[in-house]
Amino acid sequence: MCLAVPGKVLDIEERDGTRMATVDFGGVVKEVCLEYLPDLQVGEYAIVHVGFALQRLDEESAKQTLELFAEIGLLQEEFGDAWDMAAEAGGGGTLPLAGEDVVEEVRK
Amino acid sequence: MKYIDEFQDPELARRLLDDIHATVTRPWALMEVCGGQTHSIIRHGIDQLLPKEVELIHGPGCPVCVTPLEVIDKALEIASRPGVIFCSFGDMLRVPGTGRDLFQVRSEGGDVRVVYSPLDALRIAQQNPDREVVFFGIGFETTAPPNAMTVHQARRLGVTNFSMLVSHVRVPPAIEAIMSSPSCRVQGFLAAGHVCSVMGVGEYPELAERFRVPIVVTGFEPLDILEGVRRAVRQLERGEHTVDNAYARAVRPEGNPAARAMLEDVFEVTDRAWRGIGVIPDSGWRLAPKYRDHDAEHRFSVEGIQTREPAECRSGEVLQGLLKPHECEAFGTLCTPRNPLGATMVSSEGACAAYYLYRRLDITNAAREATPVV
Ligand code: SF4
Numbered sequence: 226m227c228l229a230v231p232g233k234v235l236d237i238e239e240r241d242g243t244r245m246a247t248v249d250f251g252g253v254v255k256e257v258c259l260e261y262l263p264d265l266q267v268g269e270y271a272i273v274h275v276g277f278a279l280q281r282l283d284e285e286s287a288k289q290t291l292e293l294f295a296e297i298g299l300l301q302e303e304f305g306d307a308w309d310m311a312a313e314a315g316g317g318g319t320l321p322l323a324g325e326d327v328v329e330e331v332r333k
Numbered sequence: 334m335k336y337i338d339e340f341q342d343p344e345l346a347r348r349l350l351d352d353i354h355a356t357v358t359r360p361w362a363l364m365e366v367c368g369g370q371t372h373s374i375i376r377h378g379i380d381q382l383l384p385k386e387v388e389l390i391h392g393p394g395c396p397v398c399v400t401p402l403e404v405i406d407k408a409l410e411i412a413s414r415p416g417v418i419f420c421s422f423g424d425m426l427r428v429p430g431t432g433r434d435l436f437q438v439r440s441e442g443g444d445v446r447v448v449y450s451p452l453d454a455l456r457i458a459q460q461n462p463d464r465e466v467v468f469f470g471i472g473f474e475t476t477a478p479p480n481a482m483t484v485h486q487a488r489r490l491g492v493t494n495f496s497m498l499v500s501h502v503r504v505p506p507a508i509e510a511i512m513s514s515p516s517c518r519v520q521g522f523l524a525a526g527h528v529c530s531v532m533g534v535g536e537y538p539e540l541a542e543r544f545r546v547p548i549v550v551t552g553f554e555p556l557d558i559l560e561g562v563r564r565a566v567r568q569l570e571r572g573e574h575t576v577d578n579a580y581a582r583a584v585r586p587e588g589n590p591a592a593r594a595m596l597e598d599v600f601e602v603t604d605r606a607w608r609g610i611g612v613i614p615d616s617g618w619r620l621a622p623k624y625r626d627h628d629a630e631h632r633f634s635v636e637g638i639q640t641r642e643p644a645e646c647r648s649g650e651v652l653q654g655l656l657k658p659h660e661c662e663a664f665g666t667l668c669t670p671r672n673p674l675g676a677t678m679v680s681s682e683g684a685c686a687a688y689y690l691y692r693r694l695d696i697t698n699a700a701r702e703a704t705p706v707v
Contacts (some may be wrong), residue, residue, distance in 0.1 A: 279478070
């Protein structure tokens with residue numbers, strides 16, 4: 226939860242007096258508030274945390290980070306169904322599925 | 334080198350590692366503050382690639398882990414009240430309070446909802462004017478500005494059925510507490526990149542100077558971490574202790590001024606208990622008095638709830654870098670991600686969970702080898 230994820234701004238609009246954007250995180254699209262980065266433009270990348278753009282990022286770094294997050298299961302953890310994940314974890318833990326795979330791999 | 338091929342740029346990783354190997358002449362202990370960095374370090378085996386002189390100590394940077402038990406209990410109490418819609422980030426669902434968690438509250442009929450953003454909780458409040466909607470506001474300086482903005486918006490839009498249970502924590506006082514402990518072994522810090530994206534680096538020079546520790550602002554990709562270690566080790570070897578920004582692509586020295594201004598307006602600094610560690614002066618934020626109408630503790634009168642943590646759990650020592658997770662007696666036996674005793678096991682960003690996921694087999698094998706077969 227403390228990790229912020231980079232995303233690309235697809236669209237910007239004013240809603241309820243607040244500057245909002247739709248942002249693409251490697252395929253998952255979410256609404257993001259731009260109040261803390263009001264001059265962010267369509268096509269630019271930013272670090273987004275719990276629905277708020279917090280800092281600009283260059284395209285290349287953004288893409289690399291997204292790839293890494295996808296690979297280690299963090300995108301799944303951030304955007305997946307939390308109830309499913311919590312249920313899956315049984316008595317506890319919101320463990321990323323990729324993590325379980327790693328244990329399997331090591332076991333082989 | 335079983336992991337280095339997995340690096341985004343193995344060639345660059347190798348060069349950074351070579352440089353670290355060539356620089357180090359004596360043992361150094363560095364603390365990575367952020368749980369995301371811990372995750373990345375363990376996942377990529379970075380601690381095993383570094384020279385044996387460089388030890389990485391895992392810090393208290395997992396917001397789920399450090400949220401005190403009594404705050405979880407307050408959340409459970411509020412979430413169980415009839416008429417309440419309790420909204421939270423997904424990773425709080427399985428954090429054990431005394432006897433149960435939010436997941437269980439929902440199975441007992443509580444209306445617990447997972448949201449991606451605090452603004453989603455505000456929207457739920459607008460759509461359900463006859464219900465009380467409460468958002469669980471935890472996290473470090475990265476999460477605090479979104480939550481602050483949401484309270485501000487609730488006030489601006491006149492949404493009176495929205496309140497927040499606030500338990501935010503701040504990194505610099507935690508660094509201060511760690512360095513002030515007589516048993517502290519930390520000689521340098523890899524500061525949490527995203528916290529600095531918001532706060533900038535202004536709070537650090539004084540700490541670096543007072544405790545004579547290098548503080549290197551670091552991202553959490555494997556190459557970022559190697560670069561952070563490289564710069565910290567260079568400083569240590571030269572006897573320097575300055576603040577260095579190794580994550581400039583996402584961290585400006587002043588941070589995000591709009592976010593910092595909102596934090597100052599909505600919150601006020603307060604002493605805060607950290608799970609497993611105890612109270613650290615000035616280490617948290619609570620809602621400022623002018624936002625009292627939106628303070629769930631006040632609205633639901635749960636200020637009085639106090640609870641104690643299980644005695645077997647040593648997460649406090651783990652969070653301060655005094656103990657490695659597998660050195661805890663309960664690790665992997667009484668305490669697993671499926672049956673966690675402490676929050677450092679329940680959150681996947683927690684050090685105990687990271688060790689359980691990525692190191693369990695290594696640890697069992699090492700123990701097997703160390704035990705003579707009779
Ligand atoms: S292994 Fe479990 S009991 Fe031991 S410190 Fe970690 S969370 Fe606490």
